[in-house]
Amino acid sequence: MNRMDALLDLLSKIHQILVYNSRYHGNIAFEEDPQMNRQQVKDYLGISESTDKRMVKQGRLRPMKLPGGDKFYKSELPSEYQESRRRGRV
Structure with a gap:
């Protein structure tokens, strides 16, 4: 048992x-929540490589560590997208 x-x-x-x-x-x-790789996230948020690394280190971006590279769900990025719009990046 x-x-x-x-x-x-x-x-x-x-x-x-x-x-x-x-x-x-x-x-x-x-199935409808697309996964994005690191480059797609940088393009979507309009940020540089160093900003991306800093945001991951600060915990503002939380990637899934996979063998093929880091992946992000687009539904987890709205607050960072709003901040990018506020700063005029996108």
């Missing part, structure tokens, strides 16, 4: 993660 309890615990944790993500992304489906 120990393996069954471990499996149920794992399934419960997966369910909690999925529920959290659906709340976090709101009405955006996972």
